[in-house]
Amino acid sequence: MESSVDAVENIIGYTFKNKKLLEQALTHSSYPESVSYERLEFLGDAVLGLAISNHLFLAYTSVHPGKLSLLRAANVSTEKLARAAVRHGLHRYFRHNTISLVDKVTEFVDAVAREKNHRALVVYGGLVKAPKILADIVESIAAAVYVDVDFDLQRLWVIIRGLLEPIVTLDDLEQQPQPVTMLFEICQKNGKKVDIKHGRSATKSTASVYVDGQLFASASSDQKDIARLDAAKVALHKLEHMLPATASTVMFDCCAGGIDDTFEIEAAKQKLYAICGTKKWPKPVYSIEKDEGTPQEKKFVTSVQIATPGGILQMSGDERSRVKDADNSAASFMIRALQECKYV
Structure with a gap:
């Protein structure tokens, strides 16, 4: 020891x-x-x-x-x-x-x-x-x-x-969708009524999620806020298996088949940020998918994720020599895909 x-x-x-x-x-x-x-x-x-x-x-x-x-x-x-x-x-x-x-x-x-x-x-x-x-x-x-x-x-x-x-x-909270918020938005989109009720025993706080008046999920914790978050996460996990695929996490490359490899939108990253703001979605989250080459000849590919009430949408961009440009490529493809899939 x-x-x-x-x-x-x-x-x-x-x-x-x-x-x-x-x-x-x-x-x-x-x-x-x-x-x-x-x-x-x-x-x-x-x-x-x-x-x-x-x-x-x-x-x-x-x-x-x-x-x-x-x-x-x-x-x-x-x-x-x-x-x-x-x-x-x-x-x-x-x-x-x-x-x-x-x-x-x-x-x-x-x-x-x-x-x-x-x-x-x-x-x-x-x-x-x-x-x-x-x-x-x-x-x-x-x-x-x-x-x-x-x-x-x-x-x-x-x-x-x-x-x-x-x-x-x-x-960080804005970039990662809050489970309680997502739960209410997804249920509203699918015509379901959701309510979260709280109770407390001698040592634990319990949160119970009711969907259309029926007990759907529950969780307990020493703290009320954490019990509420955990119950919402359990409910969201169950809903993924009950609602249409658009209500769960999806890889968002199915709508971009018609976009050619040279497609690019000027200042796409800023425009995508503005779209998310207008839609009241969390900020886009960018991740480096590929980082290769020598310091003189770097090659980057990045992806972008957007959390919507219908799920998390993801799109990868083309290979670029700078992360900034790779982000713009990913944002360009995301904007086009959003347009083709009638999100905007």
Whole structure:
């Protein structure tokens, strides 16, 4: 255990006065004859929420509290914290005695590694559900630090912020569609009525999604905002299998068959941004698909994604010598495809 404690101290850049706290933070309840992280996780959930709230309050001095709540929820969600654990390799150091945990964690770690850009910020969830134990580890480590620095919240934030980077920003939220918003928009488009109701037990907040008056999905969490997000994600996943294909994620190259290889629109990237603004869609998201060649003869291909109420549309551009030009090519094809498919 000593080597695990040393490794985690190196990861977070902090040396504990009481190393037993970190040992406890890395110990699952299934591990025999040891104190588990459950009490620390309880504290860490609250203290991380407060630390993030303080940061957002100071960083966004004129933003509405509703948006601040969304930002806080995105920054302390199970998905966000689990990815932080994987990014820093914390999953390698926790003690447990449950084989099923290994399978779930391995599946998630492998799924993250297979993503096209596994270091990109994913706000609301990838292909595999994030195991809660990974988020618990981050919360427990944060609580262990908090106790070790004599409950000094400012010192905790200085130490733990690097573990949480990148912090989700307002721009990130705009670029990745919010599950609750998408749920309401998709249901409205398909003539369905949706309602989300909240309840609370002694320790958990529960969100229940009702579609056309019938219970459709539910989720629970320590925080109301996260329960609401998780319930919306479950509902969206179910809707993908029930509604027409236009309501799910699609590769948007089926409408562009008639576009020749030399097609280009001047200032297409700016024009596509304007289209999304007019439609009240999130900002386009560009990704480098190909980066080859010598420094003197570089070749880039980029793709662009747009999140609409009907799904995520994707289009790749032609090969160009500069990323800026590759982005413009992808935007040009996207605009033409939007026109041919009657989106604009």
